[in-house]
Amino acid sequence: MTSTFPNISISTERLVLRPLDEDDVASLAAMMNDEQVAAWTPVPQPFTEDGARTWITEYAPTERTEGRGLDFAVTEFLTQRLVGVIQLSKTNWHVRSTELSYIIAPWARGEGYASEAALVTAQWLFTDQKFERIELRTAADNTASQQVAQKIGCISEGVLRNACIARARAEDGAWTDVRTDFIVWSLLPEDLEGVGEQLRDGFTSFGDWN
Numbered sequence: 558m559t560s561t562f563p564n565i566s567i568s569t570e571r572l573v574l575r576p577l578d579e580d581d582v583a584s585l586a587a588m589m590n591d592e593q594v595a596a597w598t599p600v601p602q603p604f605t606e607d608g609a610r611t612w613i614t615e616y617a618p619t620e621r622t623e624g625r626g627l628d629f630a631v632t633e634f635l636t637q638r639l640v641g642v643i644q645l646s647k648t649n650w651h652v653r654s655t656e657l658s659y660i661i662a663p664w665a666r667g668e669g670y671a672s673e674a675a676l677v678t679a680q681w682l683f684t685d686q687k688f689e690r691i692e693l694r695t696a697a698d699n700t701a702s703q704q705v706a707q708k709i710g711c712i713s714e715g716v717l718r719n720a721c722i723a724r725a726r727a728e729d730g731a732w733t734d735v736r737t738d739f740i741v742w743s744l745l746p747e748d749l750e751g752v753g754e755q756l757r758d759g760f761t762s763f764g765d766w767n
Contacts, residue, residue, distance in 0.1 A: 560650040562627040562686070569677050572670065574629040574643060577613040581630055584639040585609040588662040595732060596724050597699045598660065602732055624650060631661075631674045640665035643674050645682075647692075654690035655682065657744075659705065666701075672708040676752070679709060683746040690745055696721045697738040710752035711742035 566575040577585070588594065589604035601608060617628040626646040632639055641661035648655040657678065659671045682688040693711055695702040706713075717739040727733045 560624045562621050562624075562645070562648075564621065567629070567677055567681055568634065569673055571634050572640070572674055572677070573632045573634050573637070574674060574678065575632065577617050577628055577630045577642075579610065579613060581613060581639050582606050582609045584662075585612065585630075585642070588639070588641070588660065591663045593663065593701075594660055597696055597702065599722065602724075620646070624648060626655065629674070629678065631659075631670065640668075640670050641674065643678050645678070652690065653686075653688045654692065655688065656692045656694065658693065659702075671705045675705060676709045676749075679744055679749065683749065690743060693742040693744070694721075694739045695742065696723050697740060698723070703740065706742045709744065710748040711744045712748060714741045714743050716740055 564576055566573060568574070583606060586604055586606045586609040589598075589600045589609070590602070594600060595602045612628075620626045620628065626644060626648050628645075629643040630639055631641040631643055639662065641659060644658045644660075645655045646658070657675060659675050661671045679691055682691060693706050694717070695706060697716070719736050720739040721737050723735045723737050724732045725735045
């Protein structure tokens with residue numbers, strides 16, 4: 558049984574999820590410097606284009622080839638513009654489980670892209686990859702991320718107290734760490750029944766992405 562995710566692309570009517578490439582450097586850096594991304598993720602701030610290039614050319618390929626996870630660039634089908642990133646991490650191939658997270662560019666929020674990309678990724682994991690569990694963790698005050706989890710059918714399993722480090726602006730404008738709780742969500746294959754009927758069987762995967 559495989560212990561490495563394939564290098565593929567997944568598409569819906571509106572989106573293409575594909576491997577990150579060097580053409581994404583500028584867009585990825587701009588997205589990661591957004592205030593909401595800085596507040597709710599551990600991404601270094603400021604996030605430079607060198608950092609984006611390292612992520613794309615070193616970190617993401619290593620995560621995939623060593624079996625730990627997979628990073629998707631989420632792009633608009635028509636414009637090919639980068640709208641976000643889907644990450645799979647902490648993958649356990651024996652248990653067939655992985656942790657899913659999502660980041661959406663500020664200009665693309667409110668369009669349902671996060672839930673669409675997360676749902677099609679979940680469908681692919683459960684069908685093509687035969688996974689049995691997907692886990693999400695959202696900071697206690699990150700209501701937007703929690704709404705995405707609920708929309709795709711996730712079940713809240715509990716709270717990890719003081720397990721998350723978020724960021725807030727100090728009086729001098731600098732970022733400061735703020736400790737908060739993680740809400741743990743899970744998604745099992747049966748949880749997708751009746752969720753996102755418009756996306757069910759609505760993706761195509763392309764192997765050996767070039």
